[in-house]
Amino acid sequence: MAAPVSLLVEFGGGAELLFDGIKKHQVTLPCQQEPWDIRNLLKWIKQNLLKERPELFIQGDTVRPGILVLINDADWELMGELDYKLQDQDNVVFISTLHGG
Amino acid sequence: MALSEAARLRAEVGRQEQELRVLRERLARVEAEESGPGLEAELPPLPARAALSAAEIARYSRQLVLPQLGVRGQLRLASCSVLVVGCGGLGCPLAQYLAAAGVGRLGLLDHDVVETSNLQRQVLHDEAAWGTPKAFSAAAAVRRLNSAVQCVPYPAALGPATALQLVRQYDVVADCSDNVPTRYLVSDACVLAGKPLVSASALRLEGQLVVYNHNGGPCYRCLFPTPPPPETVTNCADGGVLGVVPGILGCLQALEVLKIAAGIGSCFSQCMLVFDALEGQFRNIKLRPKKRDCAVCGDHPTITALQDYEAFCGSSATDNCRTLSLLPSDDRISVEEYKKLLNEQAPHVLIDVRPQVEVEICCLAHALHVPLSKLEEKNEECLETLGKIICEGKQRANGTAAFPVYVICKLGNDSQKAVQILQALSVKEFGSLVVKDIRGGLMAWATKIDPTFPQY
Numbered sequence A: 001m002a003a004p005v006s007l008l009v010e011f012g013g014g015a016e017l018l019f020d021g022i023k024k025h026q027v028t029l030p031c032q033q034e035p036w037d038i039r040n041l042l043k044w045i046k047q048n049l050l051k052e053r054p055e056l057f058i059q060g061d062t063v064r065p066g067i068l069v070l071i072n073d074a075d076w077e078l079m080g081e082l083d084y085k086l087q088d089q090d091n092v093v094f095i096s097t098l099h100g101g
Numbered sequence B: 001m002a003l004s005e006a007a008r009l010r011a012e013v014g015r016q017e018q019e020l021r022v023l024r025e026r027l028a029r030v031e032a033e034e035s036g037p038g039l040e041a042e043l044p045p046l047p048a049r050a051a052l053s054a055a056e057i058a059r060y061s062r063q064l065v066l067p068q069l070g071v072r073g074q075l076r077l078a079s080c081s082v083l084v085v086g087c088g089g090l091g092c093p094l095a096q097y098l099a100a101a102g103v104g105r106l107g108l109l110d111h112d113v114v115e116t117s118n119l120q121r122q123v124l125h126d127e128a129a130w131g132t133p134k135a136f137s138a139a140a141a142v143r144r145l146n147s148a149v150q151c152v153p154y155p156a157a158l159g160p161a162t163a164l165q166l167v168r169q170y171d172v173v174a175d176c177s178d179n180v181p182t183r184y185l186v187s188d189a190c191v192l193a194g195k196p197l198v199s200a201s202a203l204r205l206e207g208q209l210v211v212y213n214h215n216g217g218p219c220y221r222c223l224f225p226t227p228p229p230p231e232t233v234t235n236c237a238d239g240g241v242l243g244v245v246p247g248i249l250g251c252l253q254a255l256e257v258l259k260i261a262a263g264i265g266s267c268f269s270q271c272m273l274v275f276d277a278l279e280g281q282f283r284n285i286k287l288r289p290k291k292r293d294c295a296v297c298g299d300h301p302t303i304t305a306l307q308d309y310e311a312f313c314g315s316s317a318t319d320n321c322r323t324l325s326l327l328p329s330d331d332r333i334s335v336e337e338y339k340k341l342l343n344e345q346a347p348h349v350l351i352d353v354r355p356q357v358e359v360e361i362c363c364l365a366h367a368l369h370v371p372l373s374k375l376e377e378k379n380e381e382c383l384e385t386l387g388k389i390i391c392e393g394k395q396r397a398n399g400t401a402a403f404p405v406y407v408i409c410k411l412g413n414d415s416q417k418a419v420q421i422l423q424a425l426s427v428k429e430f431g432s433l434v435v436k437d438i439r440g441g442l443m444a445w446a447t448k449i450d451p452t453f454p455q456y
Ligand SMILES: [Zn+2]
Pocket: B218, B219, B220, B221, B222, B223, B290, B291, B294, B295, B296, B297, B298
């Protein structure tokens, strides 16, 4: 059994508008058989935080194009993307890229 | 006495306005002559500089004494050319600081003309520049600031046919554009031409900055191989932007351009700066390295020439407002038709589905306000109020067959979404209704029916 994992999940660049405009979410993921990874976190977010229009955030089992995922201030590409095993107190940020000028 | 003074002033205003009109026409002609070489023309290379003049030493003394820049860095700035793609909220402060610092040549590209709603953030343009191409207005302001800088205005849109040839003529490129297709176009052109790209963007109260294709770092496509779905992209007109936010990002962008031009190098290769103005927070994010499988900068590139970026992104590079067409034309009426209904005092309910913050800017007094977000979530309180008002309307109309409900928003996109929701609800919740939207929304009302209605 994996212990519960506490995370600071943040949304920015407009992605927070899908979460009632709230940018910072302190969340605790419950105990489960498997260790928590980003793939599971996305499912959890979809079920617990994301109220409407999930397609603007998630496509298939990953984030939609144009959203950058950061794990402890690093591009998730450097951390194993969906397979990254979440550690207690991790900071996960979802940033929608901006195009305005 | 007072009256004749007013009349005298009115006449004077009229005379000066006429004079201004003549001057503006003359200016447009002169500008057309000065308009420079066009996108395709070859510019002569900037000469390498061996020494600074006494005037240059006096002018740049405060930065010459910085050991990180020094005379050597200043000489490099003087022989450096920078292409500024977009003379808006980012491009204005960027061009201003680059010119002030003594960059040799500035290419200033923008296809738009100066509008009133630009002035809140696009600080090189002033009230007198209204209607002037932004490239000319920016060039004129930059020349006033530093006549030694060569300004090359390009009052045109950047497209795949001309971008590569243009980018090849500059040493550094700054992406200050406002749309997705242009961002991919500029990045691909920079990769193909081997130029560093200093890219910034801003919206609402946030900004982002990355330097691409520099010191072996990633390109825009390495980070974003697939463009975002068009419906997820928000522009400044829809999302809003506080002017100082692109101002801050444009200044940071100018800083990175200057560091690259002076040979210091940028620290934002493979690194993104994220600015949150509300939290007062800057965040530095370590990005992925250049991707070996990148379609344009990877080991086996599949993109070796510029493409059709509007098709690739599913959106336009020049038309900022998307117009949706979700409803059959029978379910829509024009502002003229709606005005006629009002004149005839035809019984109906008008629903304004804009967000609260926009209703506070301006509204039609008789409209019932129900934000689209509340309809989308089927907010019970809102539906109840709506049901009550429709019921009252029906009673007043003495139960005519199907009661008409019209929906309005700013431009006529959200109103169509709301009509679809209401049509799906109507029979169950409200009985027999005819729900239609008003084409073009309140902005069409302002241009076609009531010129005193504010436009935003
Ligand atoms: Zn690349």
